[in-house]
Amino acid sequence: MDLERLEQTGPWAWRVKRDPGAERAEAVLYGDAELLRTMDDKVLEQITNVARLPGLVGPALAMPDAHWGYGFPIGGVAAFDPERGGIISAGGVGFDISCGIRCLRTSLAAEEVAPLASRLADSLYRDIPAGVGVEGSLQLSIGELDSVLKDGARWAVRHGYGEEAELEYVEERGRVEGAKPQNVSQLAKKRQRGEMGTLGSGNHYLEVQVVERIHDAAAAEAYGLRTGQVVVSIHCGSRGLGHQIGTDFLVSLAKAAGRLGIALPDRELACAPVRSPEGEQYIGAMNAAINCALANRQILAHLARRTLAHFFPDVRVETLFDVSHNTCKPERHEANGRERLLWVHRKGATRAFAPGHPDIPKRYREAGQPVIIGGSMGTGSYVLAGVGSSEARAWSSASHGAGRAMSRHQALRQWQGRQLVDSLRERGILIRTRSMRGVAEEAPGAYKDVDRVAEATEGAGLARRVAFLRPVVCVKG
Amino acid sequence: MFAVMADPQSLLRESQEVSVSFTEDDVELALVQWLNALLGAARERGAVFRRFALAREGPRWSGRAWGEPWRESSERGTEVKGATLTMLSVRQADGAGWEARCVIDV
Numbered sequence: 062m063d064l065e066r067l068e069q070t071g072p073w074a075w076r077v078k079r080d081p082g083a084e085r086a087e088a089v090l091y092g093d094a095e096l097l098r099t100m101d102d103k104v105l106e107q108i109t110n111v112a113r114l115p116g117l118v119g120p121a122l123a124m125p126d127a128h129w130g131y132g133f134p135i136g137g138v139a140a141f142d143p144e145r146g147g148i149i150s151a152g153g154v155g156f157d158i159s160c161g162i163r164c165l166r167t168s169l170a171a172e173e174v175a176p177l178a179s180r181l182a183d184s185l186y187r188d189i190p191a192g193v194g195v196e197g198s199l200q201l202s203i204g205e206l207d208s209v210l211k212d213g214a215r216w217a218v219r220h221g222y223g224e225e226a227e228l229e230y231v232e233e234r235g236r237v238e239g240a241k242p243q244n245v246s247q248l249a250k251k252r253q254r255g256e257m258g259t260l261g262s263g264n265h266y267l268e269v270q271v272v273e274r275i276h277d278a279a280a281a282e283a284y285g286l287r288t289g290q291v292v293v294s295i296h297c298g299s300r301g302l303g304h305q306i307g308t309d310f311l312v313s314l315a316k317a318a319g320r321l322g323i324a325l326p327d328r329e330l331a332c333a334p335v336r337s338p339e340g341e342q343y344i345g346a347m348n349a350a351i352n353c354a355l356a357n358r359q360i361l362a363h364l365a366r367r368t369l370a371h372f373f374p375d376v377r378v379e380t381l382f383d384v385s386h387n388t389c390k391p392e393r394h395e396a397n398g399r400e401r402l403l404w405v406h407r408k409g410a411t412r413a414f415a416p417g418h419p420d421i422p423k424r425y426r427e428a429g430q431p432v433i434i435g436g437s438m439g440t441g442s443y444v445l446a447g448v449g450s451s452e453a454r455a456w457s458s459a460s461h462g463a464g465r466a467m468s469r470h471q472a473l474r475q476w477q478g479r480q481l482v483d484s485l486r487e488r489g490i491l492i493r494t495r496s497m498r499g500v501a502e503e504a505p506g507a508y509k510d511v512d513r514v515a516e517a518t519e520g521a522g523l524a525r526r527v528a529f530l531r532p533v534v535c536v537k538g
Numbered sequence: 539m540f541a542v543m544a545d546p547q548s549l550l551r552e553s554q555e556v557s558v559s560f561t562e563d564d565v566e567l568a569l570v571q572w573l574n575a576l577l578g579a580a581r582e583r584g585a586v587f588r589r590f591a592l593a594r595e596g597p598r599w600s601g602r603a604w605g606e607p608w609r610e611s612s613e614r615g616t617e618v619k620g621a622t623l624t625m626l627s628v629r630q631a632d633g634a635g636w637e638a639r640c641v642i643d644v
Contacts, residue, residue, distance in 0.1 A: 131622045131643060156619040156643045193543050193617040194584065194608040248578045262617040263644055301581050308574040308620035312567050315623060328623040469616070469644065496615025 062100040073521035074454075076120070077109055086112035091455070091521040092125035096513060099466060103129040104136075110326040111139050115334070116147025118396050118403055122455050124410050125517035126434070126464030126509060130155070132329035135409030135465075138458045140394065142403055143335035148323065149343060150332035151314050153406035154389050156307035158347055159354035160265075160298030161232075161385035162433040163362050164444065166284070167369065168377040169291040171271040174533065177372055178269075178491055182534040185267060186493035188368045189361060191538045193262045193496075196255035199360070206250050209257065210242040210302075213352030214383075217359035222258075223366075223380075229422045231355060231383040232412070237390075240352050241345025245302065246309050252301030253353065258360035262496070264462075264503060265297040265538030266435075267365060270442065270530035280446045280527040283428035284381055292530060293369070293378070294442060295361050296435050297538065298387065299354035306350050310343045335404050344389075351388060358383055381444070382431035386411045386461035394456055405456050413447035413459035413524045421447075432524045434515055435462045438492060438535040439485055439505030443515040443526055450522035459524035460515070463508040472507035473498065481505075494537035503537065539573055539621070539642055540586050540605075544612040549588040552604035556583065559600045565628045568599055569638045573621035576603055584608050619643040 067075040067090065075097060077088040088108040090097060104127050111133055112121035118140045127136030132152020141147030174181065190197045201209065209216045214235030218225055228235035242250075260267060272290045275281045286292070299306075314331035317339035323332065333339035366378040389406045396403065405412075414421050414430040421430045429446035436442045440463065451457045467475075478497025481504055485492055494500050519525050540546070558575040562568040572592055580586060587605035624641040631637040 131624050131641070156622075192610070193613050193615065194581075194586075194610070196584075248582065252578060252581045262615060304619040305574075305578055308570075308577075311620070311623060312570055312574075315567065328626070331623070494615070495610065496613055499615025502616065 062097050062102050062105055064094060064098060066105060067097065073517055077105060087120035088112045089120040090123040090127065091523065092517045096125050096509065096517055099509065100127060101129045104134045107132070107134040108137060110330060111137060113326050114148055114150065114330060114332065115323060116141040116143070116145045118142045124458065124460045124523070125521065126460040126462055126514045128465045130408060132327060133406065133408040136460065137408045138406065138410045138455055140403040140405045140456045141335065142401060147335055147404060148332040149335050149340050149389055149404055150330050150406065151307060151310045151343060152329045152331055153408050154347060155387040155408050156304050157298040157387055158303035158306060158350035159385040160387045161354060161358065161383065162435050163295040163358040163383040164381040164433050165293040165362055165365065165378050166286060166381045167291045167293065169373060171289050171291060173373065174269065174291050178533055181269065181372055182491040182493050184368050184371065185365065185534065185536050188364055189260055189267050189536055190258065191260035191495065191536055195259055197258035199257045201254050201257060203250050206253055207242040209356045210245065210349035210352050211240050212236055213355035214359035217356045222360045222363035227380040230380040232385055233355070235355055235359065237348050237351045239345060240348040242349050244342050244345040245306060245349050249302045249305035249309065252305050256300040257357055258364065259300060260297045260361065260538040261300055262499060262538040266438065267361070267536040268294045268532045269534035270294060270532050272528050273441070273531040274529040276526035276528060277446065280428040283425050284431055284444065284527060286444065286528050292381065293365050294433065294435065294530070295358055295365065297357060297361065299350040300357060302353050303350040306346045310346065314339060314343060347389065351385065354385060355383070382433070384411050384431065384433060394452065403456070407458055409461050410458045411461045412457060413451050414457050415447050415449040415452055432459045434460050434511065434518065436511035437463055437505040437508040438503065438532055438537070439490060440511045441532060442530045443511065444528045444530065445515065445518065445524035446527050448522060448525050451524060454521065455523055460518045463511040463514055465507060466509045467507050469502040472502050472504050476501045476504040476506065490532050491534045492537060499537055539618055540588065542616050542618055542642065542644065543614060544586045545614055546588065548612040549586060549606060551606040552589060553606050554583060554585045555602060555604050557602050559598065561597050562599060563597045566626045569628050569640060570621045570623060570626065572599065572601055577618060577620065586612065616644050
């Protein structure tokens with residue numbers, strides 16, 4: 062990205078320069094010069110386009126891990142006021158609706174797992190359905206699926222996948238309101254019937270990780286994390302149902318925008334006013350997909366827990382937190398001196414509520430909402446905590462991952478899956494996958510430096526680092 | 539698009555056939571609808587397609603695709619989530635035929 066097109070407004074904040082006479086369109090990017098320099102120019106173009114959408118409140122924002130997406134950049138955040146014609150955009154949520162991370166803390170220490178790591182990796186690979194076209198053991202009727210779409214993770218708990226108490230630590234307590242299964246196409250439902258409890262492919266994973274560093278002792282204590290502890294992170298979303306909803310509404314909202322007189326700077330920003338029949342139709346379907354994703358991660362968490370219990374019968378596996386990073390949610394925020402209900406798009410960005418927020422579980426309320434930055438399989442991930450400054454800077458949002466630094470195609474030209482798996486094994490990281498090509502596409506070198514992203518996230522006042530997690534086993538989707 | 543998910547060299551049979559029809563005035567949006575309908579049909583049936591035909595009569599589009607059941611041995615490790623409107627273009631190419639393109643989300 063050409064930094065000449067940006068004006069630095071703080072050590073970690075940059076505003077896009079406006080052309081003289083251009084319409085009001087404020088966009089802000091967070092990160093240091095190096096992170097921004099390596100971002101694709103498309104991020105700049107896309108975030109500027111987002112800033113031109115109707116009803117935007119404050120600037121359109123790009124997180125430090127931003128990269129080129131469809132419509133919104135990945136790492137894009139934007140809030141819209143329905144009272145001022147604010148829109149909801151399918152391109153601002155993405156195809157994998159409510160993709161997110163479930164992080165489980167265990168009672169295990171790294172040295173307990175090390176001697177069994179290879180067998181544990183094999184068992185997780187066998188027990189966690191992953192890969193293209195792979196179905197799980199659950200086969201649901203359309204009626205049962207409608208219940209999943211209404212009740213989310215609560216449906217899963219009712220059917221024996223986990224405990225009621227852990228829903229406290231799932232965003233929305235495991236179920237978002239306003240889901241309308243009737244707004245979801247039959248094709249979307251048919252695609253999902255065999256996909257509940259599956260990881261998917263691409264950048265989805267299940268990792269066994271070890272807490273290697275604590276950055277914030279008080280928050281780590283609140284989160285139940287200590288150095289050397291084993292945790293499990295599961296990254297996946299709403300599977301075929303979410304993808305189908307995304308594609309169904311991309312076209313219908315693109316048409317609606319034209320009908321409603323919304324001039325789209327990019328057709329991929331397909332949108333409709335929140336308060337319009339088209340907007341409401343999408344919101345009902347999107348919420349159904351959010352519940353689908355919450356249920357999916359609940360089931361996968363249970364499967365992982367069961368596998369761990371096979372090796373360690375006395376193990377305690379508790380949900381640290383479950384947070385989505387492809388959503389649009391109505392939230393109360395202070396804007397221009399008064400509290401307003403805004404619809405906040407976070408596409409490849411994580412909600413990061415500050416300490417004291419009523420939606421944070423009591424146990425974590427003083428520390429702030431847990432935020433998870435998932436890294437690549439060869440580097441590591443971070444647990445962070447929401448901070449007060451993020452509210453004014455990014456509607457309480459933060460980065461969601463390391464963020465791609467190059468395309469899958471470029472990665473394929475540079476790395477070979479087998480070599481990567483071998484070199485990672487030498488570093489104590491066991492990879493289990495059905496596809497070596499998929500491993501090459503997800504090569505650690507294809508991602509930004511996760512340490513730099515986490516540092517920039519903290520520096521920009523979006524969230525503060527709590528712990529660094531080193532991977533030891535990775536089941537690739 | 540299916541070659542992203544499955545090795546095209548391994549797809550040899552046409553034991554499955556699917557018909558898709560839809561209405562769309564905009565030729566570019568029709569491309570996206572066609573591709574997404576194929577993806578949905580493939581996932582619903584557990585199939586992968588290798589040959590395609592699409593015909594237009596006014597705004598009505600009728601398509602067919604032929605392929606075979608999905609096999610793990612054909613997998614290339616990438617799942618296509620959907621066809622997008624990014625870099626979407628459908629135009630008559632020089633000479634005969636059409637050139638249609640868009641970015642797919644993986």
